[in-house]
Amino acid sequence: MEVKRVPVESRTVETPIGPFIISLVREDLGGVYPGMRRYTVEIRHAEQCVYRYVINSYEQPPHTLFSTDEVAEIVFGRLAYDVAARPQHYTEALAPVHRALPGGTYDVVILQGSPRQFGSSATLAGWCADEASRQNRSAHIFSVHEMEIRPCSGCYVCYNQGICPIDDDMPVIIKAIETASLLIIATPVYTNTVPAGLKAVIDRGQALHARHTLLGRPSPGNGLLIAIAGRPGPEPFECTRSVTNAFMRNIGIHPAGEITIDRMDTRRDVRAIEGLEERVRTAVASLL
Ligand SMILES: Cc1cc2nc3c(=O)[nH]c(=O)nc-3n(C[C@H](O)[C@H](O)[C@H](O)COP(=O)(O)O)c2cc1C
Incomplete structure (x- = not known):
């Protein structure tokens, strides 16, 4: 800009x-x-x-x-x-502001939004990562509830130099998203939206927005949402979709695909849903 x-x-x-x-x-x-x-x-x-x-x-x-x-x-x-x-x-010259961010770089970044380590979202995220490696692409799953990500404080300081002043694990996610070619969000629906840990990451994405708009930092071209809910029907996904799409669009990512899985209260195990693993793999492969 x-x-x-x-x-x-x-x-x-x-x-x-x-x-x-x-x-x-x-x-x-x-x-x-x-x-x-x-x-x-x-x-x-x-x-x-x-x-x-x-x-x-x-x-x-x-x-x-x-x-x-x-x-x-x-x-x-x-x-x-x-x-x-x-x-x-x-009299002392200022050190450069734009220090390198910590952490690794991957072709595919997966934000796994469930606090349940062995839950459905974790399984879905695992299929995505596995499909990426089948396609010879590197992938990393960030289980956001396992990380130290504090909520956004609304200070707007990130619009000064593209750096969030909160000292936690978020810079690792920022670096990974900025250098990936595909962002996948695999998440359960909590109270019609995403769980708090993922919402914290999304709000802290404000720094990504600042970097993207003011410093011209890149972002993955495409985003894929995989959302899972206990109740039947489309309603649980409406707000979830709106939140994740806003996040993606804010940082220049095109929400290019979506898989929603309802009725998990009765279905219980995603691995037992016929054709689901294939659908997930095909969606990931098609966006790489
Ligand atoms: C705190 C909490 C809130 C939830 N809110 C909703 C909801 O609003 N709508 C819905 O359909 N399911 C809701 N669920 C059910 C989860 O979306 C569902 O159990 C999902 O399969 C969990 O995925 P996971 O195994 O990846 O954690 C909620 C579950 C919890 C624990």
Whole structure:
């Protein structure tokens, strides 16, 4: 996405150890969210960036004391004052922001949404991974309830530099999704939607959205939903589908296929459903 950068203010502060240039830049991120603005205050010294402060207008709830525009101005003025007062605190070049994410890369990433390790979703995920390796593609199943994934805190900081400040296992999933060619979600329906652990991953996908829209990070072209429910009929899948499709579309994935399996309260074992394994394998193979 093209981001328009507007220089707002720039000041040179002369000090005994040389000049410092402080700049305030506004970016219009209205293409990401309505009215979103991002401000960057940067201090440069001896051709290097030695300090950077970034804030966007979605970070602040409506009733904060200062607007984002005011905060940016205040930080700019305060830093100009501080640099003049103690320039020696601003001499070290900033480390690059975009550190490599941890974890592996796979052709197929499978988010397994059930907390039951040996449940139906785990079996379905296993068939998907096995079919990928039959097709000579690597695959990895993330059993999200086994991982430490905290809920999104709604801080919107990911729209500053594409990095979520929460320190847990999510970066491993982000890296895997960004480098895969197919994303599969294999999940039970819980209260008409996905279980909480998977919902946490989906909400934390906000960072993926930020990276995709602002940094141009890639995402798998296609997504496949395999959802399983206790009750009969289409109703349990309506909200589930809506949630997983929104997640996929947000990060540039085309929801290309869907398999829904109802009546598990009476059917009990997915392995006993005639033709299901074949349907799952065919769907995976066709999307590779
Ligand atoms: C907390 C909870 C909520 C559930 N909510 C629904 C629901 O709203 N609709 C439905 O059809 N089944 C619901 N189920 C049933 C599961 O979707 C079903 O048992 C499924 O087969 C479990 O898959 P798993 O073996 O992969 O865990 C729920 C189960 C649990 C434990």
